[in-house]
Amino acid sequence: MAGSAPHDPNDLGRRRGDSVTLSCVSIEILGPKEIEKMRLAGKAAASTLKHVGERLRPGMSTLDIDALVRAHTKETGGKPSQLGYHGFPATVCTSRNEVVCHGIPNAKEILKEGDIVNVDVTTDLNGFHGDCSATFVIGEASEDAKKIARVARECRDAGIAAVKEGARLGDIGAVIEAHAKKNGCSVVRDFGGHGIGRKMHMDPHVPHYADPGKGVRLKAGMAITIEPMVNLGRSDIEVLDDDWTVVTVDRKLSAQFEHTVIVTREGHEITTLLPAP
């Protein structure tokens, strides 16, 4: 998860509909009806992320972000997919500064000028999921803070640009890692993107590092997330005693951006992108 850890046996559930089986990995191929539902779920998640992003201010707590996500998700008619997921205690992950992912909202964690914070929203709308995140820079920030947020966004977008029928996951990871390295940054290896659809986390696991010529070959109708976690320093991570919060071992900054994408013959469709107003 959050992405997904390389092997999450709890996430290997039953599938309905068409699927392809590749070395024991079963990946659902979505049909037109399901794709339409994915569009609606993606739009709901994206609208909640936008709503939150417009309201972030120094002095707010990360628990305030949870309250915003809880209320807005309800307004969209959806449910927060993350609440209770393997016991996760909140509706949203809030990952500040050296937190890589899975940060738990907390009333005592106050956003201050110069912080960066990733807000990761996943919405279940009518049984289909949309998953997206963005790293927001709070007020005036250091060049390093602005840089890591920019590079993480560029890494995600470069990865998405490589998504099309026939592409291999290892090649998509290569594009992402190359962009991070070019900028002197590193990519987290222990977590990645994931298949998504009737569940938030499905097969396949989507690595964000190079594994050229390896990995699943994408087919039109597959839905995956691209969500690289990019570090200013080393790629090593550790999990804190709360068993959720993932931080950089060197405590340097980490940033992440995420979209849900559906593979098409020509390329891809991003479900968590809002139409320009």
Ligand code: MF3
């Ligand atoms: N939305 C996260 C992801 O991108 C999922 C986090 S799982 C949770 O895959 F349990 F921490 F919420």
Ligand code: CO
């Ligand atoms: Co995800």
Ligand code: CO
């Ligand atoms: Co997410």
